[in-house]
Each structure stands twice: as C-alpha cells, then as structure tokens.
Amino acid sequence: MDQKQLQLPDCPALPSDLGPYNVEVNEIIEKKVIQNTNLPLGGHSEPENCTALQKIAIVIPFRNRELHLKVWLHNMHPFLQKQQADYGIYVVEQYGELKFNRAKLLNVGYSEAVNEYDYNCFIFTDVDIIPMDHRNLYRCSQNPKHMANSLDKFNFRLRYKTVFGGVVAFSKEQFLKVNGFSNMFWGWGGEDDELYQRVITAGMKIERQSQNISKAKAFLHSRDKGNEQNPKSIRLIKKAAIRMHRDGLNSLNYTIISVTKHRLYTKVTVDIGLPEESID
Numbered sequence: 001m002d003q004k005q006l007q008l009p010d011c012p013a014l015p016s017d018l019g020p021y022n023v024e025v026n027e028i029i030e031k032k033v034i035q036n037t038n039l040p041l042g043g044h045s046e047p048e049n050c051t052a053l054q055k056i057a058i059v060i061p062f063r064n065r066e067l068h069l070k071v072w073l074h075n076m077h078p079f080l081q082k083q084q085a086d087y088g089i090y091v092v093e094q095y096g097e098l099k100f101n102r103a104k105l106l107n108v109g110y111s112e113a114v115n116e117y118d119y120n121c122f123i124f125t126d127v128d129i130i131p132m133d134h135r136n137l138y139r140c141s142q143n144p145k146h147m148a149n150s151l152d153k154f155n156f157r158l159r160y161k162t163v164f165g166g167v168v169a170f171s172k173e174q175f176l177k178v179n180g181f182s183n184m185f186w187g188w189g190g191e192d193d194e195l196y197q198r199v200i201t202a203g204m205k206i207e208r209q210s211q212n213i214s215k216a217k218a219f220l221h222s223r224d225k226g227n228e229q230n231p232k233s234i235r236l237i238k239k240a241a242i243r244m245h246r247d248g249l250n251s252l253n254y255t256i257i258s259v260t261k262h263r264l265y266t267k268v269t270v271d272i273g274l275p276e277e278s279i280d
Contacts (some may be wrong), residue, residue, distance in 0.1 A: 011050035011084040018082070018134035023075055023217045043073075043089040043265035044117070045081055052086035054139050057119040059109030060127050061102045062093045062267075068127045068219060073264045075130050082134055088117060089265040091127075094272060095257050103181035103191035104272050107252050110180060112259070112268050114172070122175055123147070125167040128219040135213045138169070143207040144178075144199050145169040150211035151218045157211070164199070164206060165192030166218070177202045179248030182236060186275045190233025197240035198248075 039045055046052055058076075062069065069091065080087050092109040094100060106124045113119055121140035129148055131138075136147060148166025150156045170178075178198035185191035199206060208214065236243075257269040 008049065008051045011047055011052050013053065014135075014137075015082065015084050020133050021075075021079060021131065023130045023132060025071055025217075025219075039077070039263055041261035041263060043077075043262065044087070045077065046086035047081075047084040050084060052084060054086070054121040055117065055119045056085055056087040056121045056123060056138065056140075057110070057113035057117070058087055058089045058123045058125060058138070059106055059113065060089070060091045060125055060265075061100075061105035061109070062091045062127060063100055065127050071219070072127050072130060077264060079131065079134065080138055083137060083139075085138060087138070088113065088119070091265050091267045093267060093269045095269050096271060098272075099186040099275070100188070101183070101186050101272055101275075103185045103195075104183045104252070104254070105270070107180045107183060107249055108254050108268065108270050108272065110175060111249065111252060112256075116266075120172050121169065122172065123167065123169045129166050130217050131167075132215040132217055133213050136209055136216070140169045140171040140174070141207050143205050144174050145207045145209075147209070147214060148216055148218075149208045150214040151216050153218045153220060156215055162193065162196050162206075164196040167216070168192075168195070174204065176249070177204070179244050179250055180252070182240070182243065182247050183252060184236055184243075184247060184276050185233065187231075187233075190237055193233075194237045194240045197237060198244045201241040201244060 060072070090109045090113050092105040094105055109124070110122055113122070123138055129151070131147070138147070146164050146168055149158050149163070151166065178195070181191055182194050185194070196206065253273060255271040257271055260267045
C-alpha cells in the first residue's frame with residue numbers, strides 16, 4: 001500500500017445508492033465477461049477514493065463449471081465494486097477424477113489466500129449463487145454469517161432453521177476458532193451442516209440478513225459426475241464436536257498443481273489426495 005492510499009478516508013459502513021440488483025444472465029455473457037480489464041492480474045480490486053473497512057477473500061470451490069463461473073464473474077465484480085470492497089477472488093479447482101470435496105477445497109482457498117494478502121474476512125461461495133440486492137453486504141460480521149438464506153429456487157424461504165450453506169462469511173478469527181471445514185466430506189452434502197455444528201460448539205451463533213435483502217439467484221443444474229451423495233455425512237455431522245479440533249485447517253494436506261493469475265480471478269488447481277478411512 002502506498003502513501004496516498006494510507007491517507008485515504010475510510011469507506012462508509014453503508015455505501016450510498018445501494019438497492020436491488022438485476023442479475024444479468026444471457027447468451028452474450030461469454031463475450032462481455034472480459035470487462036473490468038483495469039483489474040490487475042489475479043482479480044483483486046479495491047476502492048480508489050477510500051480505504052475499505054475489510055480485506056475480503058472470496059473463495060469458490062470448482063470443477064467443470066466454466067459457464068457458471070463466467071456468469072458469476074460478470075455479475076460479481078461490479079457488485080463488489082459498488083460496495084466499495086477491497087477483495088480478491090480465488091477459484092480452487094480440484095485436480096483429477098475423485099469424488100468432489102467442496103469443504104477441503106475451501107480450506108485450501110483460505111490457506112492460499114491468507115499467505116498472499118492480509119485478508120481479515122473470508123467469504124466461501126458456490127459458483128452458482130449471485131445476490132440480488134446490493135444491500136446484502138459481502139462482508140464479515142461479529143458472528144459467522146449465512147448469506148444464502150433467501151434463494152429463488154426455494155421461493156426465497158429458509159429451507160430449515162439450521163441451514164448454513166451456499167454462501168457463508170467468516171472473519172479470520174472466527175474461521176480459525178472452528179478450525180475451518182472438515183476435510184472428510186467426499187461427495188455431495190453434509191459439510192455445511194457439519195460447519196454449523198462447529199460454529200455452535202465454538203460458542204458462536206449464525207447471523208443472517210433479512211430475507212428480503214438476502215435474495216439471491218441460484219442456477220439450477222444437474223449434479224456433477226463425481227459429486228454423488230456422501231453416505232457418511234450423517235455420521236460425520238454427529239461427531240463434529242469431537243473431531244473439529246483435529247480435522248480441519250490443522251490437518252489439511254494438499255499439493256498445488258498450478259496457480260494462474262487471470263484478469264478476473266486467481267485459479268488454484270490442487271491435488272487434495274485420497275479420501276480418509278476413519279471418520280471417528
């Protein structure tokens with residue numbers, strides 16, 4: 001950060017002129033997504049006229065979802081810039097053909113991002129969810145925050161009281177307190193419910209915006225090959241409190257295949273190894 005940036009005033013807690021956002025989805029997205037060419041390689045942006053209140057890493061778990069990624073990037077860069085965010089976008093791609101492990105990829109994204117910049121807020125988001133209101137601030141709060149509690153595909157209703165998936169936000173301290181996600185969820189489902197149990201076990205609570213402000217568009221799609229339902233998820237969730245201090249960031253192992261700085265994001269391709277045998 002140069003001397004000029006140090007002298008900038010703080011950005012307002014609530015930027016002006018925020019309101020409903022019209023998510024743009026059409027056949028020309030692929031051509032239009034090359035906008036924001038003023039960004040440096042890696043997809044990092046910060047406001048020009050003020051100092052952002054938080055430094056935010058946005059982490060996306062990824063495999064074979066190129067079109068959704070293009071749509072997400074096209075919408076979210078302008079969205080985040082309007083909120084005067086200092087942010088970087090990390091797309092973490094699982095290498096190979098093993099069952100998808102969303103949670104472990106998110107742990108990898110945190111670990112890589114925190115070594116690159118002094119982020120103090122981490123937003124973990126699926127690539128197929130885009131907010132529909134600028135007042136849904138992509139920032140961290142005093143408690144872990146659920147930001148996908150009002151999706152169009154569920155008629156903008158909370159599916160169940162303890163739901164904590166899709167888009168969640170943690171400060172650095174909060175994420176360390178729960179030891180990140182479990183690394184043991186291979187296949188679809190359960191890792192977000194297990195994360196909820198970690199939050200409660202750590203003595204925190206879940207924060208949510210009003211469902212009107214939290215409205216978001218979720219793109220319907222078939223479940224990807226290699227992301228079949230996880231038959232061990234219920235047993236893992238039940239043992240979350242027992243395992244959370246030894247299964248997570250402190251037990252994370254992976255091998256980086258490549259890190260590529262694209263104009264709109266940093267892509268981390270990673271080998272996350274083989275499924276663990278024990279779930280105790």
